[in-house]
Amino acid sequence: MEVNGPKIYLQINGMNIITQTTVASFTVMVLLCAAGWFLGRNLKKRPGRLQVITEKGVTMLYNLVEETMGKHNAYWTPYIGALFLSSIGGSLIGMTGILRSATSDVSTTLTWALMTSFLVWGCTIKNSGLKNFLKGYINPLNIVSDIAQPVSMAFRHFGNIMGGGVLMSILYTGLAGLSSLVVGAVRSNGWAVTGVTALAGAALLLVGFKKKKAALKIFGAVFAAVAAAAALEKLGVFGEIPILEVGIPAVLSLYFDIFSGGIQALVFSLLTMVYVGMACPPSSSRK
């Protein structure tokens, strides 16, 4: 098993112009814009089901931004929303299996983090003047914190998504090994063992359904599946069936790909909101 960075699709003069990440992020952009255009057209005063859901989502975003940044910063919502959706989309696109998650590339997350930083600096200069902005750096620790801020944001997001992906591929590799071990053991010991395994699986399934015990059902299903895989391999229908890769990865993928992606998108957007919100205080308290 190898853990690699994004694939390189186009190289000019040794520069990696187009990589897997570029394609993934472009795809996410196209999908998001298409979805946004689709959801935002034909709005009616008496909304249909889809419009209600859209409005609910937009309202939730506006409420989140207003709660975090204050009512005067509600106009930041489209940027925060775009960031949140790009982040979550960039994480989820990795689940297609064709593209790699755009967010498991530091280039992506660092770009977004730097955009946040530049917004913060821009807002600070706009609201309190260049002099006050530069005055802030009399304390050299502020320079360190301004550098650390985007780096920590970028690596937090990148690390979580990349780590999840790595863990998933390790899991797949491990399960494939285990699967070939178990199925191989059943297969190479003659038809009797296969039959016994199948029978045991069937019995466990039956008892599980009668007593309504989920554990028995699962074990029965695994036994039966192993027996079936062994039989198919024996008959030469398929080469090696990594049968144990079914099930467990789905549950873990739910956490590592969907939950983790959502959490990181939320964390990234929340941090952006907090930093930018601090740089844009209500007009009454501005100097």
Next chain:
Amino acid sequence: MLVLAEVTQFESLVGVNPWTALFTFCNMIITFLLLKKFLFKPVKKMIDERQKEIDDMYAAAEESKTAAAKLQADYEEHLSEARAERDEILRDAVSRARKRETEIVAGAKSDAAAILTKAEADIAQEKKKALNEVKNEISSISVSIAEAVVEREITEADHQRLVEEFIGKLGETDD
């Protein structure tokens, strides 16, 4: 030199590719602008418009409710006024009717009394007239009877005297 990299070529796991960063930046800006134009602005506008419409409706409803309450109060006031007026008119009418009644009764009584007095006077007059007629009748009858009885033995003067005496006696007994 342009190289369509083989698929087996990978970037390092942790590394920043400025080209990827540039594309990501552009994609982010495009996503932001398009979502803002096509999703956030129209949806927010729609929500705000609807909210405004609802607020307006509530305000209008509140207004008409107040107007209705005012109307009802006015109406009730008018009603009570009318009721008071009606009572006043009724009281007035009753008192006037009573007054008129007593007047009429009194008038009737006095009329009746006057008629009675006149009738009594008439009766007395008639009685007197009748009495005189009777007197004359009786005197002439007496004369004729006396003439028949006496047959010229008394003079006209005696005759007249006798009659008057007789009538005087009659009047005395009659009274």
